[in-house]
Amino acid sequence: MAVEFSPEARKRFAAIVGGYPKKEAALLPVLFLAQEEFGYLSGEAIDYVAKIMGISAARVYSVVTFYTMLNMKPIGRHHIQVCRTLPCALSGAEKITAFIKAKLGIDVGQTTPDGKFTLSEVECLASCGTGPMMQVNDAYYENLTEERVVEILRVLK
Amino acid sequence: MDAVKLTIDGKEVTTTKGTTVIQAAAEAGITIPHYCYHPKLTIAGNCRMCLVEIEKMPKLQIACNTQASEGMAVETQSPKVLAARKAVMEFLLINHPLDCPICDQAGECWLQDYYMQHDLQASRFAEGKQHERKREVFGPHVVFDGERCIKCTRCVRFLQEVTRTDELTVVDRGDHSTIALFPGTVLDNPLSANINDICPVGALTDRDFRFRVRVWYLQKTPSICPGCSTGCNISVESYQNRIARFKPRINEEVNSHWICDEGRYCFYALTDVERITAPLIRQEGGLVPTDWKTALGAVISVLSGAQPVCGVLSGRNTNEEAFLFAKLLRRLSPQARLEVYYRERKLTEVEKILKSPDRSPNFRGARDMGVSDDGFEPLLSDLLDGKFRSAYFVGEDLLREVAQGEKVRQALKKLSFLVVQDTHLSETAKLAHVVLPAVNFAEKEGTYTNRKGRIQRLRPALVPPAGARQDLEIFSLLLARVGEPIRRATPGEIFLEIAREVPRYRGLTYESIGNLGVQIES
Ligand code: SF4
Ligand code: SF4
Ligand code: FES
Ligand code: FES
Numbered sequence: 258m259a260v261e262f263s264p265e266a267r268k269r270f271a272a273i274v275g276g277y278p279k280k281e282a283a284l285l286p287v288l289f290l291a292q293e294e295f296g297y298l299s300g301e302a303i304d305y306v307a308k309i310m311g312i313s314a315a316r317v318y319s320v321v322t323f324y325t326m327l328n329m330k331p332i333g334r335h336h337i338q339v340c341r342t343l344p345c346a347l348s349g350a351e352k353i354t355a356f357i358k359a360k361l362g363i364d365v366g367q368t369t370p371d372g373k374f375t376l377s378e379v380e381c382l383a384s385c386g387t388g389p390m391m392q393v394n395d396a397y398y399e400n401l402t403e404e405r406v407v408e409i410l411r412v413l414k
Numbered sequence: 415m416d417a418v419k420l421t422i423d424g425k426e427v428t429t430t431k432g433t434t435v436i437q438a439a440a441e442a443g444i445t446i447p448h449y450c451y452h453p454k455l456t457i458a459g460n461c462r463m464c465l466v467e468i469e470k471m472p473k474l475q476i477a478c479n480t481q482a483s484e485g486m487a488v489e490t491q492s493p494k495v496l497a498a499r500k501a502v503m504e505f506l507l508i509n510h511p512l513d514c515p516i517c518d519q520a521g522e523c524w525l526q527d528y529y530m531q532h533d534l535q536a537s538r539f540a541e542g543k544q545h546e547r548k549r550e551v552f553g554p555h556v557v558f559d560g561e562r563c564i565k566c567t568r569c570v571r572f573l574q575e576v577t578r579t580d581e582l583t584v585v586d587r588g589d590h591s592t593i594a595l596f597p598g599t600v601l602d603n604p605l606s607a608n609i610n611d612i613c614p615v616g617a618l619t620d621r622d623f624r625f626r627v628r629v630w631y632l633q634k635t636p637s638i639c640p641g642c643s644t645g646c647n648i649s650v651e652s653y654q655n656r657i658a659r660f661k662p663r664i665n666e667e668v669n670s671h672w673i674c675d676e677g678r679y680c681f682y683a684l685t686d687v688e689r690i691t692a693p694l695i696r697q698e699g700g701l702v703p704t705d706w707k708t709a710l711g712a713v714i715s716v717l718s719g720a721q722p723v724c725g726v727l728s729g730r731n732t733n734e735e736a737f738l739f740a741k742l743l744r745r746l747s748p749q750a751r752l753e754v755y756y757r758e759r760k761l762t763e764v765e766k767i768l769k770s771p772d773r774s775p776n777f778r779g780a781r782d783m784g785v786s787d788d789g790f791e792p793l794l795s796d797l798l799d800g801k802f803r804s805a806y807f808v809g810e811d812l813l814r815e816v817a818q819g820e821k822v823r824q825a826l827k828k829l830s831f832l833v834v835q836d837t838h839l840s841e842t843a844k845l846a847h848v849v850l851p852a853v854n855f856a857e858k859e860g861t862y863t864n865r866k867g868r869i870q871r872l873r874p875a876l877v878p879p880a881g882a883r884q885d886l887e888i889f890s891l892l893l894a895r896v897g898e899p900i901r902r903a904t905p906g907e908i909f910l911e912i913a914r915e916v917p918r919y920r921g922l923t924y925e926s927i928g929n930l931g932v933q934i935e936s
Pocket of ligand 4: 447448449450451458459460461462463464465476477478479
């Protein structure tokens with residue numbers, strides 16, 4: 258399957274790139290657009306982005322692996338990202354992750370068989386004062402306790 | 415250029431504006447420990463090994479990314495600096511497997527050296543080490559050990575900035591961060607093995623040299639690459655009279671810090687051959703061993719009677735050899751046609767960074783010495799057209815080198831006399847009437863003149879097999895037989911003679927060439 262932007266995405270791509278003095282600076286927004294288009298960033302998608310951005314695939318790959326909100330594998334409907342950096346770790350992030358693992362029956366990096374949840378550990382999300390915390394898709398959930406996690410998972414459809 | 419005065423460890427140092435502290439220190443002979451800094455790459459500032467104390471600055475600064483400024487007082491050995499270095503080393507070694515006994519970098523590893531100089535403490539890290547990819551083959555010449563990598567990004571920057579091929583990159587974050595190829599690609603460009611040289615640790619090692627010899631056993635001879643006429647400066651590193659590897663020697667006028675992959679491994683084809691150790695002469699039924707007297711006598715008596723003669727010298731012969739070869743053949747016959755082997759091929763953009771289009775490191779010097787009339791291709795076509803009755807080939811297997819090999823064979827068979835001087839019984843030598851056993855580039859001393867007119871010294875790294883003779887000696891023995899004895903046939907003496915007789919070389923001395931060569935005007 259050839260990976261390629263739809264005409265609509267093409268227009269958005271041109272607009273994004275036009276907004277930056279240097280093309281390479283537009284890489285992150287272009288990757289978000291690509292992720293929206295393709296669902297996740299496969300090797301082919303990375304190659305495609307590299308081509309339209311005029312840079313090497315290795316450079317795009319580096320950026321994709323650096324930002325935890327960019328995914329190289331298909332993910333579930335809800336992407337649970339627990340912060341694992343020091344302040345959160347000190348306030349109990351490991352316990353929260355272990356709890357979610359047990360609750361969903363998956364390991365970090367896996368997706369539940371029903372395709373509903375993917376669990377990741379990520380670096381600091383800049384909410385260190387309210388740790389432990391996690392981001393699910395675009396929303397932050399702070400001051401987590403096991404009870405709050407049960408609550409959150411129940412509400413997510 | 416504005417001058418800047420500063421002090422480093424109390425020593426007054428003057429440098430130019432814009433110079434970094436690490437460079438200013440280097441100019442003053444003070445080495446500040448570093449990993450990620452490399453004089454030929456952009457500044458990354460990620461290893462923190464180069465921290466120094468600067469008066470009036472509250473925190474230690476990285477010397478690789480701090481500009482020297484007027485009146486600056488830098489301390490590279492203060493207690494604060496030493497403590498910081500020790501701490502940086504401890505961090506760098508946290509996830510390191512400490513596997514020096516099985517690591518090929520041992521003996522030339524900056525982690526080992528700086529550990530001994532600045533750390534020297536037992537690990538306090540009680541947690542489990544982060545594991546990483548081991549023995550991952552990046553390409554034909556490079557293998558990666560992720561656990562030894564300190565993420566200095568020298569390799570990544572080399573591929574981005576020097577070759578611009580961009581194969582490697584940094585992936586992931588924090589303690590998972592590592593160096594990788596984009597999945598499905600390989601690291602295979604004409605300069606790829608240089609990243610093994612600039613990797614300061616055992617993370618990237620040379621697949622060819624790996625596990626061959628412990629580096630402290632190597633004998634290192636400064637010399638010149640015989641691969642092409644760029645004339646890259648190299649260190650020929652040998653063990654038990656065999657070459658184990660070539661390493662680049664820094665020469666900003668020629669190759670900077672680099673050599674190409676083809677040059678790096680070219681010694682195999684030139685030295686891994688079955689040597690001939692006695693002259694051979696053709697008799698009923700084939701070539702048979704003979705003594706030097708008979709062989710040399712036959713060369714002179716038959717060659718002088720079989721005119722016209724052509725002489726082809728290898729581009730790997732030295733200036734001194736070329737000088738005597740020209741003298742010899744012109745003496746035998748003023749009409750002799752002489753050429754140094756020279757052919758061009760197309761280079762890719764990355765190859766052009768360093769390589770020349772030929773495989774004749776000294777074609778220019780040989781021509782300067784008079785081993786050229788009107789080019790190699792015209793001589794070859796005259797040879798194919800049967801215009802010569804005899805030929806004297808040195809060090810080049812024409813049958814193999816030239817595309818029209820079969821035609822060359824027919825032409826050579828028709829010659830009434832063919833002399834081949836080489837290290838081994840090449841396809842061409844098999845057709846000869848006399849074969850003279852000679853030596854290779856690593857067994858001889860002399861000078862090469864590169865494409866741009868830089869004269870550089872070739873130095874012997876290996877002892878030739880008993881029975882073979884120096885090309886220079888063979889030519890001078892033959893010259894003696896035609897009434898032109900060479901008093902002292904050493905490369906140094908012949909070079910003096912060149913400096914008297916060859917216009918552009920006038921006034922030069924062998925000694926003045928030194929380790930980095932001298933430039934003659936173009
Ligand atoms: S592989 Fe070597 S050169 Fe490359 S980042 Fe690691 S330590 Fe540095
Ligand atoms: S560019 Fe030429 S001289 Fe330099 S290493 Fe390569 S083959 Fe040898
Ligand atoms: S450490 Fe978790 S948000 Fe910063
Ligand atoms: S050498 Fe300065 S930070 Fe690495």
